[in-house]
Amino acid sequence: MEAPTWKNPVIGWIDRRLPIFTMMQHDLVDYPTPKNLNYWWNFGSLAGIVLVIMIATGVVLAMQYTPHVNHAFESVERIMRDVNYGWLLRYLHMNGASMFFIVVYIHMFRGLYYGSYKAPRELLWIIGVFILLAMMATAFMGYVLPWGQMSFWGATVITNLFSAIPLVGEYIVTWLWGGFSVDNATLNRFFSLHYLMPFVIFALVFLHLVALHTSKSNNPLGIDVKGPQDTIPFTPYYTAKDMFGLGVFMIVYLGFVFFAPNFFGEPDNYIKANPMVTPPHIVPEWYFLPFYAILRAITFDLFWGLIPAKLLGVIAMFGSIIVLVFLPWLDRSPVRSARFRPIYKQFFWIFLIDCFLLGYAGANPPEGYFVILGQVATAYYFAHFLIIIPLLGFLERPRPLPASISAAVTAKGAGVPARSAAE
Amino acid sequence: MKKILAATALAAALWAPAAGASSEAPTPPSVEWSFNGLFGTFDRGQLQRGYQVYAEVCHSCHALSLMAFRNLQQIGFSEEQVAQLAAQFEVQDGPNDEGDMFMRPARASDHVPSPFANEQAARFANNGAYPPDQSLIVKARKGGSDYIHGILVGYRDPPPEGVTLNEGMHFNDYFPGHQIAMAPPLSDGRVEYADGTEATLDQQAKDVTAFLTWVSEPTLEERRRLGISVILFLIVLTGLLYALKRQIWSDVDH
Numbered sequence: 164m165e166a167p168t169w170k171n172p173v174i175g176w177i178d179r180r181l182p183i184f185t186m187m188q189h190d191l192v193d194y195p196t197p198k199n200l201n202y203w204w205n206f207g208s209l210a211g212i213v214l215v216i217m218i219a220t221g222v223v224l225a226m227q228y229t230p231h232v233n234h235a236f237e238s239v240e241r242i243m244r245d246v247n248y249g250w251l252l253r254y255l256h257m258n259g260a261s262m263f264f265i266v267v268y269i270h271m272f273r274g275l276y277y278g279s280y281k282a283p284r285e286l287l288w289i290i291g292v293f294i295l296l297a298m299m300a301t302a303f304m305g306y307v308l309p310w311g312q313m314s315f316w317g318a319t320v321i322t323n324l325f326s327a328i329p330l331v332g333e334y335i336v337t338w339l340w341g342g343f344s345v346d347n348a349t350l351n352r353f354f355s356l357h358y359l360m361p362f363v364i365f366a367l368v369f370l371h372l373v374a375l376h377t378s379k380s381n382n383p384l385g386i387d388v389k390g391p392q393d394t395i396p397f398t399p400y401y402t403a404k405d406m407f408g409l410g411v412f413m414i415v416y417l418g419f420v421f422f423a424p425n426f427f428g429e430p431d432n433y434i435k436a437n438p439m440v441t442p443p444h445i446v447p448e449w450y451f452l453p454f455y456a457i458l459r460a461i462t463f464d465l466f467w468g469l470i471p472a473k474l475l476g477v478i479a480m481f482g483s484i485i486v487l488v489f490l491p492w493l494d495r496s497p498v499r500s501a502r503f504r505p506i507y508k509q510f511f512w513i514f515l516i517d518c519f520l521l522g523y524a525g526a527n528p529p530e531g532y533f534v535i536l537g538q539v540a541t542a543y544y545f546a547h548f549l550i551i552i553p554l555l556g557f558l559e560r561p562r563p564l565p566a567s568i569s570a571a572v573t574a575k576g577a578g579v580p581a582r583s584a585a586e
Numbered sequence: 587m588k589k590i591l592a593a594t595a596l597a598a599a600l601w602a603p604a605a606g607a608s609s610e611a612p613t614p615p616s617v618e619w620s621f622n623g624l625f626g627t628f629d630r631g632q633l634q635r636g637y638q639v640y641a642e643v644c645h646s647c648h649a650l651s652l653m654a655f656r657n658l659q660q661i662g663f664s665e666e667q668v669a670q671l672a673a674q675f676e677v678q679d680g681p682n683d684e685g686d687m688f689m690r691p692a693r694a695s696d697h698v699p700s701p702f703a704n705e706q707a708a709r710f711a712n713n714g715a716y717p718p719d720q721s722l723i724v725k726a727r728k729g730g731s732d733y734i735h736g737i738l739v740g741y742r743d744p745p746p747e748g749v750t751l752n753e754g755m756h757f758n759d760y761f762p763g764h765q766i767a768m769a770p771p772l773s774d775g776r777v778e779y780a781d782g783t784e785a786t787l788d789q790q791a792k793d794v795t796a797f798l799t800w801v802s803e804p805t806l807e808e809r810r811r812l813g814i815s816v817i818l819f820l821i822v823l824t825g826l827l828y829a830l831k832r833q834i835w836s837d838v839d840h
Binding site for chain 2: 198199237240243244250251254395399400403404406407409410411413414417418420421422424425430431433434572573574
């Protein structure tokens, strides 16, 4: 790759010593991108922008917030009432968390549909799974900070999960709490870690991008780039497309912020935390509901009580995310995009519905047939990754792939199966 | 078509238990609040009447600790009126030069003093029940304003047949479990409005609920006003960005 020459002598002077301008030219402007990316490819850059918004609003909120059990709730309300535009910052941050998960979940399902996790992008995908885990930890600790009823009881329920670990579980929970219950020490460390984690995510995102720019973007056809006729430079083409996508996203995001800021929230979190009063239904934030359903799905001990249900539930919950790490090797099909995988395509949609059913089961009390629903949906979740996907690699007969991206998406493309090109 | 019907039936069956669970406390009637919808605003007169109901009735048990008297200027009281309204309450101040705490009339900068020194005192005075702080009550309850209004008008005395109330409890249609410790706080003519509005039970309940909605979310009007300009701006900007994208992509064969 030839280093560009810079007209501006100052930029040239800096660039010869520290090639940041060459790097930016290389990765933000020249980066060769498949020319057939659809709008589902907008969500990666959107997630990056939401991360920046979260850090920016969070830094300012932290200037006004007091991490103490006696003052946290009131300090958040002071932000809402007395700090200039505090209500706006707080609602941007609160709804930003929900938007972050919506955007990232769409980004992940896009990866699942178009096989973006397959060789040579396995590490890119695995770093993504770690970003999701780091986001979940950050979001969980952030939800504790306003010190409402759901903050307190959510923190109590989730930290208590670690007590399921045999022998050392109780000690780990005490160590996490910094005491014998969720209390001031817990709030303090959660605030500290909530401020730290976004920068860990930022570093992971950087690695995610290095890996992306090494193996380059996948595309809706899932076939490799065959030559320069298949790609266009990132700028101006995808910069312009991402800006338009950002505009649409901001309308949705700010629509919630300004007109339904508590839509994703729980009324109980506007009640100050009270360790003496347990709310009737403790529910996590919506983006954790499917995992919460998996946690509660295991209601039986295994091996005559040697592995209690609680431990199994915790294993299942963490396993439901860890299984994604192994997906690149569970899926043996050589074809990436579901467009050419007629059977996988149907299972993809069933899996999506299954995730919604898990969320629905997680939102309801574990009674009656919600228990059965949660269990069936949990079983299917794991069956999708551990049985269906590996089997499809052998049983499914993929449709013929187009010769190249250019051949498939341009009018003069020759030798292309017409139907697949049109799709 | 059959598929759609079947799916609808399944969806209905799935939702049924949720509906069944909430039937324990029926949905409170929906009121046509002036602040409903995307563009609704508060009715200043109603908020001022609502403050009167809070100060004369609710305040004997319920705190409103997040509101400062100066905030009342936002609902149309003048600076002098706010000073007068504040002076009707006493707050503790100090220590003075001799090291003693003392009581003085409240000023605009003070928050509304709480009727009880602490939760224990409140429970002791209220038969063991704790009257919750009202500062965020509308946002802290499912159903919001409609629910608060429903509680205030939902009392039934005597209770419906077959219902035995516990000692000191009252029957309320909309309270979960129907047994509420709070005695009916409002009745026709409980307060006398200066603006001539007839103080029926329903009118007082609506006024104080509107006031509490404002206390829960005092920036609601500012938020919606700013939101309209922001969204309109974004729609225009996004339209232009779409045109720009089309223009830039016009030389790509794809």
